[in-house]
Amino acid sequence: MQDDSGMTNSARGVIARAKGEPVEVTTVLVPDPGPGEAQVRVQACGVCHTDLHYREGGIGEDFPYLLGHEAAGVVEAVGAGVTVVAPGDFVILNWRAVCGQCRACKRGRPWYCFATHNAQQKMTLEDSTPLSAALGIGAFIEQTLVAAGQCTKVDPAVPPEVAGLLGCGVMAGLGAAINTGGVTRGDSVAVIGCGGVGDAAVLGSYLAGATTIIAVDVDPRKLEWARQFGATHVINSRESDPVAEIQALTGGNGADVVIEAVGRPETYRQGFYARDLAGTLVQVGVPTPDMRIELPLLDLFGRGGALKSSWYGDCLPERDFPMFTALYLEGRLPLDKFVSETIALDGIEEAFAKMERGEVLRSVVKL
Secondary structure, three states: OOOOOOOOOEEEEEEOOOOOOOEEEEEEEEOOOOOEEEEEEEEEOOOHHHHHHHHOOOOOOOEEEOOOOEEEEEEEEEOOOOOOOOOOOOEEEEOOOOOOHHHHHHHHOHHOOOOOOOOOOOEEEEEEEEEHHHHHHHOOOOOOEEHHEEEOOOOOOOOHHHHHHOOHHHHHHHHHHHHHOOOOOOEEEEEEEOOOHHHHHHHHHHOOOOEEEEEEEEEEHHHHHHHOOOEEEEEOOOOOOOHHHHHHHOOOOEEEEEOOOOOOOOHHHHHHEEEEEEEEEEOOOOHHHHHHHOOOHHHHHHHOOOOEEEOOOOOOHHHHHHHHHHHOOOOOOOOHEEEEEEEOOHHHHHHHHHHHHHOOOEEEEEO
């Protein structure tokens, strides 16, 4: 069914009204889909650190924000010209809907697409105030409006609270290891920061065949989680120098690939020096705009290798989401281990607090 009626629907959603203020549940008006758009009934949405960044003004100042982006649900209606999904399809929402026309896409590198797109229509408050949808999605809501290309169809046998994790954090970590870092069999890998993204990088390294996987964090609880995802060694960086420890565990050389999943200058510096000569450093942790780093230019030249950033794990949703959900259904990818708890829409503020205290890998809103 295609819908071009121009009507709107009311839905309960979670917004950040102003910088640093607690989030609130309120009524949001969701337009029926226009050309190239899809309306999705959200079934589950993970609470990601990026949503907290939005609330704190760390990503932009376009308040009010409709938060949530790590989601899965069912397509309810599509606009004119949409052929990639249809009502009834179970989909994971992605925030990298590739255009197919930019210079990256035309060079066969669509995961670098420079012109990703979102829905053209805005969701609004009841007083017509337009909302900025987090990462172009806005999924802490009963029903959302996205570009049809942001919907990736997957097997409906996957529970929505599991499938939605691939919409951001878990995909970012898996992709940082497999896609950006190019981890392969026999590699040594160090992952600095063992939250949801870091543990997904540990799991991705394990899947790719790395033989030495070193997890680094300051929280013993997170280090134990990392072991469950495949870490062969753990380092508490409050108790010892992680660079020296990583070198000691890799024959004095350093790791082939280091994945920095914190997004701070001090951990990036650790990652830079913890890799082997000609090794790869992947930054997947998200910094804030004020952060700076200084490194000796001679060290940049002399150590060689590659310094990469990984945005969304350099994923291609239409390729990666079906692959990883299939691995889950085969029992080879324990995505359910990332779900620490399921909560209601009104539990997001407390979920942020738990996340900051390091008590959860993922709280997931179920609708």
